[in-house]
Every structure is written in structure tokens, then in C-alpha cells.
Amino acid sequence: MSDQSTEPSADTSDAERARAASAADVRDHVTRLDAALGFMATTLPPASPRPAAPFTGEPLLVKDLDLKLADAPLWRGNHVLREHGVVSNHDDPMGRRLRELGFDIVGRTKSAEFGLAVTTEPLAYGPVHNPWDLDRSAGGSSGGSACAVAARAVRIAHGTDLGGSLRIPAAHCGVFALKPGLVRLATTPTFAAWNQHGFLASRVDDLRRMLPVLGRDMASEAGRSGTEGPTRRLRVGVLASAVSSAIDLGGGSVEAVERMADKLSDQGHHVLPAHPRVLEQFDQFAMQTTPMLAGWLAKEVADASEDLGRPLTESDMEPATAQMLAMAARATPEAVRDTVQWLRRLVTDLTAWWGRFDILLSPTVPVQAPRLGWLSDPDTAMHRTFGMMQYTAMFNASGQPAVNVPCVGVGGLPYGVQLVGAHGSEADLLDLAEQLSPEGAPAPPFS
Template identity: 30%
Template sequence: MLNEYQQYDGLGLASLIRKGEITPKELIESAIEKIEELNPSLNTVIHKMYEEAEETLKSLELSSTFAGVPVLLKNAQQDIKGHPLTLGAKILSGYISDVDAEYVRRLKKTGVVILGQTNVPEFALLAITEPVHYGPSRNPWNLNHTPGGSSGGSAAAVASGMVPIAGGNDGGGSIRIPAAFTGLFGLKPTRGRTPVGPKKGRSWQGASVDHVISKTVRDSAAMLDETHGYEKTAAFHLPEFRGSYLDLVDKPLEKGLKIAFSIESPIGTKVHPECKKAVLKTMKVLEELGFEIEEKAPEIDGKQLAESYMTMYFGEVAATLANIEKIIGRRVSMKDVEPATWLLNQLGNKVSAGEFVQALQVWDQSAIIMESFHEEYTFYITPATAYPPSRIGELDQTPLEKLLMKAVGTLNAGGLLKRSGFVDELVTKSLERTPFTQLANLSGQPAMSLPLHLTEENLPCGVQVMAARGREDLLFRLAGELEHSPLWIRRP
């Protein structure tokens, strides 16, 4: 089975089980063998749950949608009762979840068998997965390159064939960026589409949403069918979707729909030619399929939006460390976390309540603009990222930056840095490689990354597609159509 295992997606494997062509035990053994073979070089699975998987098989309901399908979950937000949730941070190495996250509870009801948890950057903050505590995850397409972040471990696991589906969450691109870097399908649902409880009502002020990274569009659609819906404790609610996303994947869209696209960075930074090429050749195919194409971007101040995102980012890091202090019963010090995390914490503690509220107002204004934009254009298409995958270590802080971070931490000089103009430089440096994805998080829209291009170095480059809030149905229909096109890349 091992040689055939990687040929199937999750629904395909579940079908084999229901037909009796393979037993759940044989399937899980194949997945475990593949994880053990590949993980030493990829460093993607940081916690294994093989014994619990054996227990799951004993009570498996074969009629479930994904009965017996092996999956991995992200080691951030996706709490599994009785197992670690470290968020890639050494300071949380002893923390054990006391309850399943509501998303995980719904995921389990689909019949999946959880084999472990995947690597993330510290506190899931970065678009690369290179935590000091666990070490870097590597891209299966080229081990010298990153699989992206923060769901980088999950993306590497799926792209390498360890599992067909892995959990992710996306607060600024953390599903779409790694999907783009590893040649996979990654959808960030609309804010409020999937649950965030039971211990909280929102994640990153509503910017972060849970879902999966998958090889195929239909796996993502079927999983959203199973996990979406009302959660009474959630801060954000959507009208219930009364259909099946899976049924829509093979339903082509009406021709003549208007599509807007842009290949320019919303913050005025460089976009790599390969990333532009990915969009332009996609637009050519869509035009040939009968869609009306126009190069146009929404009238949103990209730099202001980026600053509002980073204001939330700073505040969330400061709040995270404050909450950790309650868990560990002592103050968190500079030595407990990575230098970049401590710097963000310092800046977060200098953000005023007024600044934070103003940042959220920018989000709302952007959402209003995008709703009007989508009254004319069904889709808005951009590169998923501004650059192909970086090399491992390429984005490390320079010695001067590390010295500055240490000085700021030692002197508690976050306020001084904030006044110096350093924050403006930090915003640009943090987002120059991934400036396209944050808009959907802040406006609350659904957005997806499609694997439609390979660079000359044989590295994947994703194309992002956004739709109006609540319109995942449109995204799945477009993705299903493009999945059958010659553009869709498939790893041999």
C-alpha cells in the first residue's frame, strides 16, 4: 500500500476503506511509515500520536466522510485534549491542553485519524517555519527552502505525501502562504465560518480562521462541509450555508463574470517576476474560458492597512505573553522567547487603546470598500506571495538587528522605537515578501491560494483569489474548474 498511498487524496482513501480494498489499520500503518521515512529530513511533525491513533481505529465509524483518513494538526489553536500545545515556543513546552478545540472536535467527527502535530514558528507569528525550539521545517520541493508559515509544517507534511490533509489556521496568510510555497490548495474561510471555541470567542480579533491545507480542492470543500456552522460562543456569526461545498467543486461558473486582478504590491514593494507571471498566465486562461478580465485594484490604502494589521500583531503578542505569565505563574523574560517575539511584545505594550481601536476601524472600512468592489467584480486575483519560497535562514535577523533587539529588550525601549520611525521600517520588512494576504483577514473575506505556477528553479508559486464575504461557494467552483486546467501543478 505504501507505494500507492500517496496517489490518493483524503476522499479517495476513505472510499478505498468503504469498498474494503484496504483496512483502516493498513492505511494508518502506511501513513506512519511515510512519516517516519520523511520526517528526519523535513522536520515537520514535532509531536506524534501513534498510540492514540490505534485507539481511534477501535471505534471508527466507517460511514463517516473521512473514515480512517490520516491527518496531522497544527500545533497552534488546534488543541487536542491531553496533548501539548506549544505554539513552537520553548516556554510552553510543558503545557498540555485540557480540552479539544471546537474545530478539532468537529474534525474528529469526520472520521479522521490524528497522527500528530506539525511544526510552527514561535507563537505562529511568521511566514516562515523556523522556530529556535524545534528547528526549521523544510520544503519537499527543495530542502534548502522554506515551506512558508505559519502552517508550514502542515504544508510540508501534505506536499511530501505524509498525509493528504493537515490542519491550519490563517491570521495573515498562514494557510495561503505555505500552500503557495508547496504547490497545494489552501482556503481561508470567511470570518466566523469555522469555530474558534470553546475557551474564546475570537482569534486575533477575528483575523484568524481555522481550516485545512490539502492536495485537492474537493478535500478542502468536504472538510468545510463537515466543520462549518454556528458556534454559540463565537463573537462572529454568518448566515448558515444551506448547500454542499463538495457538490459545487464540479459545477463550472457562468461565463462572462468579471474578474479584477493586480500584480503590484499594495505596500509599494517589489514583486518577483515569477509571481507576476503566475497571475498573468492565469488571467490568460480565465479569459480563454470566457471570463471578463480587468486589471484593477480596490481603492484601499495598502500601507495604512498594513500598519493596522501590525498594530493588532503587536498587541496580540503582548497579550499572549501576559496570558502565559498566568499559566506559568511568573513573569516572562527576554530569555524565555526569541528576540523578534520580545521586540513585538515591547512594541505591543506601547500601543494605546485609541490606536488599537483606530486599527480595527481601518479593517471595517476596508471591508466596506471590498463589498462594493465585489458588486462589480466576482473575484479579485493577486499573487499569493510577492516572492517564491526563501532559502532556510535567508530571512534571519542580521547581527545589527539582533543587537538592536537585545538593546531594546534590555532597556525596555519599545516606546522609543515606536517614536523613532522604526515601526514603519518593520512593517515594510515584515510584509514585503507577503503583502497580498492580509487584506482578506482584516476584511473578513474568504480567499484561496491555487497551485498554478512553477518557477524556473522548480519551486511552486501560488495565485490568490478573493471573493465577497460568505462566498466560499464561488471560490470552490472556480478552483474546481482550474484544477482540471494545464496550469494546475502536481508533484510527481
């Protein structure tokens, strides 16, 4: 889809002229950066302004996956949907909310096909390049949005997080990301419930402004207690070891976590080595939940097929997508039932830890951004993908909020540390993230 003309008519007001010029400048800026980094799936024409809306004219990029906007492309990282120019026929609740709030939705950012990978290298339209090193992955599956924010194409971008799809690319691109928690836990664990809309930004205050957009409270515990600022002494447990056999923890990741732990201790928080032991069952978690992931994918493909007007076939998808989809047909109802029961016990054990601690500090990812191709090799992709998700995915199952905090480490590449809190602690996590990185996200060489 190409940009529509933003040339104002002769009777356009000064304010409307300024908005039109600003929208055109933003799209030009995004297009120039995209030419080098490849983070865009498509641009969108400016919408009619909503003068009374709280975010009128604020540029926003949205991920090309789960968010539907009427008459706008929705290709989900798939080449067939892109080639046929598939568009959504309605706004979903988040799409409608973003429009009503007045955002200027500049375009859609690239996603891994159906969001399955932790790198954004879709065959449909090529890889997203990391602005810290163009030969490296930007992470995934919200890699397009993370790259755009890191490169300062926009201040805020939308993404989704099913098992780390916001936090992993945020860590690899060096930006902040908020995965909100579930307001209410589903009685039956499902991937549809675990998948959350969230946002990435280069400054914490921009993420804080998005809390009402997500339907979350902006007030922190410090604010509710009548004090100013994050003065409450928090109990922080620190995890600085691998919890999966798939990928070991790089030394630089350990140093990044320890550096942040020292900062929190210096600020008066009670910090000690501790973590929920159930996290060490991650390899079993990955194995148990794979059939559920395949079932979720089957529903996503069916939804896309309805948009396309015909069923998507195996040849219409990347090999890894077709392989995962085939697992859905082999999953028995008994196996799914057993997994659901196991997950309920796991979530109970996991969340109980927050009765003794306020925050878990851990790596977001075990290693810095790998070279392009390392996470998309068909022979090793699934194993490495699970390893990259070892600190993030269980908190989708538990429905807890989590934030990525960026920092620069070995070789000048970013690391990410993760803060995880109890349900309803989004504002507190952002306050803590700002304590750790008050200067905002570091700027990459290409921005």
C-alpha cells in the same frame, strides 16, 4: 510524545485490525518524510475509531498553534513549552469537531513561534525544509502543514491564517489552501476574529470535502441555480503589481498571474485589469495594525503561560516574539481606538469593490520561496514579513474567503495565485481553482 503501540489484540475484528495496520503505516510514512523535511512537531497515537463518523480513519495533521486537543501537546513553536511537555486540558470547538468526525489525527506540524513569522524556522525545533528545494523556506506560519501536503505525507492538513499563514506557505510549497471567510463580521475589528482555521490539500476536491467541517456551504452559485458545473460567467479583476514598498513583485509572479488570467478568459469569464485601490494602502495597514497584533500576541502568551503553570518571560521566547510583545505594553487605548475606526472605513471601502466584480485574481506572495534565513534575520524580518503579506493580510481584516492556487514557474519552483471572493463564496472559489488547475497540485522533487 512517542507513538503508542498499534498492535491489535487477539479478539480484534478484521476491520479493527485493518484500521490499526493502516494507522501504523501512515505514521511510518510520515516519520520517513519528516526525517528529511522536518515538518513535524510531534506524532500522536491513534484514537479509538468512530465507525459511524464521516471521516473515520482519515489521516489528518494539525498545526501546533491554535487548535486544542485534550491531553495532546500544544507547544506553539516555543522551546519552553516543548521542553516542559505542555499539553492541553480540553478540546476547543474545532478540536472536538475533528475528533467527532472521526479523523485519525496523526500529529502536530511545526509552526513559527506563536505564528508570528511567514517562515517556519522555530528555534524550538529547527526549520521546515521546502520539498522543492531543501535550502528554501516552506513559508509560514503553517509551513509544517504545507510541506507535509506538498510531500504527500497526507492528503489534507490543518492550519490557521491570521494574515496569510495558510496561503503563504501553500504558495511557497505548491499546494491548494482555503482560508474561509467569516460567517459574520465582528462589530469591532480584532485579530482573534481575523484568525481562521483552514486546510491545505494537493487536490481541490479534498478541500471541498472540508467545507462542512468549517461550517460552510458546499454548494456553488452554479449548483444553486440548477446548472451543472461552474458555467456562470464571472467578472474577474486582475492585480499584477506590488501594493507594498517592502518587497517588489518578481517577474515570474506577474507571468503566473497573467497565465491564470488568460485561462479564465479562455473559459469565458470577463477578465480585465482592476483591483480595490484601498489595497495600495497596505504599508499604512501594516503600521496601523501592529499594536493590535501585539495585543493579540499578549493574550496568546497569557494562554500559553496558563498551560505552562507560570508566566513566560522574555528569555523564554525568540527575540522577535519578545520585541512584538513589548509593543503591546506601549499601545495606548486611544491609539487602538483610532486604528479600529480606520479599519472600519478601510473594510467598507475594500468590500465595496465586490459590488462590481465577483473575483479578485492576484499573486499570493510577491516572490518564490526564499532561502532559509532570509525571512528570519532579526534585522530585516519584520520589514520582509510585511512585504510577503501584502496580498493576503487585508482579507483577514475584511473577513473574505480566499484560495491559493499553485503553479510551477521560473526555476521549477512553485508560485501561488490567489482568488478572493465575496462573503459566502468559498464553494465558488474552489470551483474556479479547479478550473485553473484541474490536474491538482504539482508534485515536488522530494515527495
